[in-house]
Amino acid sequence: MKKLVIILGVLVALGLLILILIAVAGGSYNRLVKLSQAVDSQWAQVQNVYQRRADLVPNLVATVSGAANFEKSTLTEITAARASVGQVKIDPNTAPSDPAKLAAFEQAQGQLSSALSRLLVVVERYPDLKATENFRDLQAQLEGTENRISVERRDFNTAVQAYDTAIKSFPTFLYAGVCHFYEKPYFAATTGAETPPKVQFDFNKPAAATNP
Numbered sequence: 001m002k003k004l005v006i007i008l009g010v011l012v013a014l015g016l017l018i019l020i021l022i023a024v025a026g027g028s029y030n031r032l033v034k035l036s037q038a039v040d041s042q043w044a045q046v047q048n049v050y051q052r053r054a055d056l057v058p059n060l061v062a063t064v065s066g067a068a069n070f071e072k073s074t075l076t077e078i079t080a081a082r083a084s085v086g087q088v089k090i091d092p093n094t095a096p097s098d099p100a101k102l103a104a105f106e107q108a109q110g111q112l113s114s115a116l117s118r119l120l121v122v123v124e125r126y127p128d129l130k131a132t133e134n135f136r137d138l139q140a141q142l143e144g145t146e147n148r149i150s151v152e153r154r155d156f157n158t159a160v161q162a163y164d165t166a167i168k169s170f171p172t173f174l175y176a177g178v179c180h181f182y183e184k185p186y187f188a189a190t191t192g193a194e195t196p197p198k199v200q201f202d203f204n205k206p207a208a209a210t211n212p
Contacts, residue, residue, distance in 0.1 A: 004045060005176050010173075013197060024073045028166075028171065028172045029161065029179065031166060032163075032166055032167065032176065032179070032181050033171065035159075035162055035163040035166050036181065037162060038159045038163070039093075039156070039159045039160055039163050039184055040093060040094050040095050041159075042095075042152070042155050042156045042159040043092075043093070043094070043095035043096075043156060044092060044093055044166055045152045045155070045156070046149075046152045046153060046156050047092040047093075048152075049145060049148040049149045049152050050085075050109055050149065051092075052083055052145050053116075053142070053145045053149065054085055054086070054111070054112070054144065054147075054148070056117075056138060056141055057078060057079075057082045057112075059066050059138055060078075060119070060138050061078060061079060063077055063132070063134050063135050064119065064123060064129060064130075064135070065124075066129075067126050067128070067129040068131075070097055070122075074115075074118060074119050074122050075119075076202075077115045077116055077118070078112070078115040078118075080115075081108075081111045081112040081114075081115040081116075082112055082115075084108045084112070085108045085109060085111075085112050087108070088104050088105050088106075088108045090102075095156075095160070095161070095184055096184070097182050097183070097184050097185070098185075098187065099185040102185045102187070103188070106188060116142070120139075123135075126154070139197060156186075156187060157186045159185055160184045160185070160186050161186070163184060164183050164184060167181050167182075167183065168183075179185045
């Protein structure tokens with residue numbers, strides 16, 4: 001009788017332990033789901049702001065191309081850079097788990113950023129163009145978009161950090177892979193990445209004269 005009581009006690013203890021483990025695992029799993037969804041949600045925000053910038057490019061190019069003697073090579077470069085962005089096929093709603101895909105996306109966006117920066121430098125030599133209301137409006141929209149890109153990239157990296165930390169923590173790392181929770185890559189940090197590209201112009205400052 002005494003042995004039976006002991007056996008029953010052990011079985012009850014094991015049952016309670018299993019229930020506790022199931023509860024802990026269930027809570028951890030639900031947390032991973034929320035963290036993963038937070039990453040995907042933030043990725044969608046990143047996609048939105050980059051798409052907004054891409055949508056500004058045709059109007060920007062059309063506006064500056066109307067200026068007399070404007071450097072055609074600059075327009076060709078920015079148009080090609082925008083096309084390269086569109087060629088990078090990546091799911092806008094699910095954050096990439098392949099670092100190579102994110103790197104390709106970031107490289108294409110970086111090329112467009114560089115092309116835009118060079119375009120805006122060239123525009124400094126065209127005071128009549130800078131003074132137009134249409135260009136002022138596009139410049140303000142581009143400046144705001146660049147700021148949003150910087151913010152959304154930062155928030156994306158923060159969300160990925162929370163998710164990656166969770167899947168590497170005990171006891172989550174024991175079953176994260178089995179449940180298809182894999183590490184996600186970050187946007188690479190670059191020099192000056194904490195400061196968005198400056199696209200503000202001083203419209204009252206006379207521009208240097210240029211030869212046609």
